[in-house]
Amino acid sequence: MVYKDGTRAVEGISFSVDEGEFFGFLGPNGAGKSTTIKVLTTLLRKTSGRVSVSGYDLDESPNDIRRSMGVLTQETSLDVDLTGWENLHLQGRLQQLHGKQLDERVSELLKLVQLEDVAKKPVGRYSGGMRKRLDLASALIHNPKMLFLDEPTTGLDAQSRTAIWEYLEDLNKNHGITIFLTTQYLEEADRLCRQLSIIDHGKLIAKGSPSELKKALGGDTIALTLGPSVRAKAKEVLSTIQGIYSVLDSETGVAAYAKNAGQIVAEVVTTLDRNDIHPSFLSISSPTLDDVFLEKTGRRIRSEELLRKETEPFLM
Amino acid sequence: MGIPYDTESLFQRGLTKMIRNPTLLVTYLVEPIAFLVLFSQMFTKLGEFLPSTAGGYVAYLTPGILVFCALIASPQGGVSIVNDINSGFLSKILLTQSSRAAILLGRLLTDVSLSVGEAVITIITAMAMGVTISTGLPGVLLIFLTVAFFEMALSGLFLAIGIATRKTETLSAVSGFLYLPLIFLSTAMFPTSFLPGWAQTASNYNPVTYIADVARELVSGGLNLNTLVEGYALTGVIALVTFAATLYQFRKVIS
Numbered sequence: 001m002v003y004k005d006g007t008r009a010v011e012g013i014s015f016s017v018d019e020g021e022f023f024g025f026l027g028p029n030g031a032g033k034s035t036t037i038k039v040l041t042t043l044l045r046k047t048s049g050r051v052s053v054s055g056y057d058l059d060e061s062p063n064d065i066r067r068s069m070g071v072l073t074q075e076t077s078l079d080v081d082l083t084g085w086e087n088l089h090l091q092g093r094l095q096q097l098h099g100k101q102l103d104e105r106v107s108e109l110l111k112l113v114q115l116e117d118v119a120k121k122p123v124g125r126y127s128g129g130m131r132k133r134l135d136l137a138s139a140l141i142h143n144p145k146m147l148f149l150d151e152p153t154t155g156l157d158a159q160s161r162t163a164i165w166e167y168l169e170d171l172n173k174n175h176g177i178t179i180f181l182t183t184q185y186l187e188e189a190d191r192l193c194r195q196l197s198i199i200d201h202g203k204l205i206a207k208g209s210p211s212e213l214k215k216a217l218g219g220d221t222i223a224l225t226l227g228p229s230v231r232a233k234a235k236e237v238l239s240t241i242q243g244i245y246s247v248l249d250s251e252t253g254v255a256a257y258a259k260n261a262g263q264i265v266a267e268v269v270t271t272l273d274r275n276d277i278h279p280s281f282l283s284i285s286s287p288t289l290d291d292v293f294l295e296k297t298g299r300r301i302r303s304e305e306l307l308r309k310e311t312e313p314f315l316m
Numbered sequence: 317m318g319i320p321y322d323t324e325s326l327f328q329r330g331l332t333k334m335i336r337n338p339t340l341l342v343t344y345l346v347e348p349i350a351f352l353v354l355f356s357q358m359f360t361k362l363g364e365f366l367p368s369t370a371g372g373y374v375a376y377l378t379p380g381i382l383v384f385c386a387l388i389a390s391p392q393g394g395v396s397i398v399n400d401i402n403s404g405f406l407s408k409i410l411l412t413q414s415s416r417a418a419i420l421l422g423r424l425l426t427d428v429s430l431s432v433g434e435a436v437i438t439i440i441t442a443m444a445m446g447v448t449i450s451t452g453l454p455g456v457l458l459i460f461l462t463v464a465f466f467e468m469a470l471s472g473l474f475l476a477i478g479i480a481t482r483k484t485e486t487l488s489a490v491s492g493f494l495y496l497p498l499i500f501l502s503t504a505m506f507p508t509s510f511l512p513g514w515a516q517t518a519s520n521y522n523p524v525t526y527i528a529d530v531a532r533e534l535v536s537g538g539l540n541l542n543t544l545v546e547g548y549a550l551t552g553v554i555a556l557v558t559f560a561a562t563l564y565q566f567r568k569v570i571s
Contacts, residue, residue, distance in 0.1 A: 071411045077404035081333045093325040094412040
C-alpha cells in the first residue's frame with residue numbers, strides 16, 4: 001500500500017486468519033497496522049495485491065464484506081448529539097435492519113454493554129469507557145461474522161480496558177465471532193490473541209501464537225539496573241558467564257538472556273561483585289512479547305508507546 | 317431499503333441534530349422575521365420609486381429575504397460533513413452497507429428543510445405585514461419549491477468546498493465573501509435601476525437575480541410561465557453542476 005505522497009505504508013505482507021480465530025496485529029505506532037485494517041475494511045483502496053475477507057474478494061464485492069464485518073475504529077465515532085439508543089438505531093438502519101427486529105437488537109446490545117440505564121441520554125454526556133462500549137455495540141448491530149478492531153483500548157483507563165477485553169473474549173468464545181485486532185499493547189496481545197503477527201515499518205517480522213513466539217526466544221531475561229558508566233564493563237563481564245547467550249542494552253541498564261536464569265543468578269551477582277559492579281536492582285523474567293520485538297528489531301515497543309502521537313481520524 | 321431508506325435515515329439524523337441545537341434553530345427561524353422587518357424599515361423610501369404594480373416595498377423585499385436567508389443557511393451541510401469527516405463519523409457510515417449517494421442526499425434534504433422552514437416564516441411574516449400573495453396557495457407552494465431548488469444548488473456548492481478543504485473556517489470565509497455581493501448585485505433588495513451601469517450588468521449575470529425574479533413573480537405578479545421556466549432551468553443547471561462537483565470530491569474521499 002503506497003500513499004499518494006509516496007509513503008510506502010505496508011509492503012509485501014501476507015497472512016490468513018481462520019474462522020473463529022482471535023488474531024492480533026502487534027506493532028508500534030506508524031508500523032502500518034491502521035493502514036492494513038483500512039484496506040481490509042474497504043475504507044482505503046490498496047495500490048496492489050489481493051485481499052479476500054469472509055470469502056469475498058475486496059475489489060469485486062466490497063458490499064458483501066461490509067455486510068459480514070463489524071468495525072471498531074480507533075477513535076470513537078459516535079454522534080454525540082444523538083442518544084445511545086438513537087446511535088445504535090441509526091447504525092442498524094444503515095446496515096439495512098428495520099422494524100421490530102432492529103428495536104429488539106438495539107435493546108439486546110444495550111443490555112450486553114450495560115448501557116440500558118443511559119440509553120436515552122445524549123452520547124455527549126457519556127464517559128470515554130461508555131462511548132467505547134456503545135461503539136462496540138454499534139459494530140455488532142448486524143450480527144457480523146467478523147469483527148475488526150483498530151486499537152480498541154488505546155486511551156482507555158484500566159477498568160474500561162478490562163471490560164472491553166471481557167466483551168471481546170465472550171464474543172469470540174461464546175458467539176463464534178472471528179476477531180482481527182490491532183494493538184500496540186503487549187499485555188493486550190498476550191492476553192487476547194491466539195494468533196499474532198508482529199508488524200514494524202510496514203513489514204511482518206514474526207508470526208505465531210504468543211507462547212510460540214516467546215518460546216522461540218528460548219530463555220529468560222535477567223534485567224540489571226546499572227549506572228551508565230559501568231554498563232559496557234558489565235556487558236563484557238556477563239558475556240563470559242556460561243549459560244548467558246546474549247547481553248543487550250536496556251533503558252535502565254543491561255539485559256542478559258539465559259536458558260535457565262534461576263540457576264546462574266548467583267554466579268551473575270558474584271561475578272559482577274568481583275568486578276566492582278553493583279546493580280541497584282535485579283529481576284528475572286520469562287520472555288515477554290516485548291523481548292520478541294526487541295530481538296527482531298533491536299527496539300522495544302514500550303518506549304515507543306511513550307512517544308505516541310495523538311490519534312488521527314480513521315479516514316485518510 | 318436502498319437509497320430512499322438510507323436517505324431517510326440520514327435525513328432523520330440531520331433533523332434530530334438540528335432540533336437538539338436550539339440556539340442554531342431559533343437563530344435561523346427568527347432571522348426572516350428580523351430581516352424583513354429591519355430592511356423594510358431601513359429602505360422604506362424605496363417604495364416610492366417602485367411601480368404601482370409592485371405592491372409596496374415589503375412585497376418587493378419578500379423574495380429578497382427568501383433568497384438571502386437561503387444563502388445564509390447554505391453552508392450548514394458543508395459544515396456538517398466536515399465535522400463528520402474529522403470526527404470519524406463519515407468513516408463509520410462508509411463502513412456500513414449504506415448507499416453512498418444517500419450520505420449527500422440526506423444532508424441536502426436537511427438543508428432544504430431548514431430553508432423551506434425559513435421560507436414559511438418569511439411568507440407568514442410578509443402576510444402579517446400586509447402583503448397579499450397574488451398567486452394564491454399554488455403560488456406559495458411554488459415559492460417553497462423555488463427556495464428548495466435554490467438551496468439544493470447552494471448547499472451542493474458548500475458540500476463540495478467542505479469535502480475538498482475539510483475546514484469549517486474555509487466555509488465561513490467563502491460564504492462570508494459571497495453573501496453580500498450576490499445579494500446586492502442582484503434584484504433581491506432593490507430594482508437594478510438603482511444600481512450603476514456596471515452593477516446592472518453584473519446583476520444580469522447573477523443567478524440570485526433569476527431566483528429573486530421567479531419568487532417576485534409569484535409574490536406580486538402572476539404565474540408567468542417564461543420567468544418560471546427561465547428561473548428553474550438556471551437553478552437546475554447550477555444544482556447539477558454543484559452536485560456533480562460534490563460527487564467528484566466525494567468519490568475522492570470514499571475511494
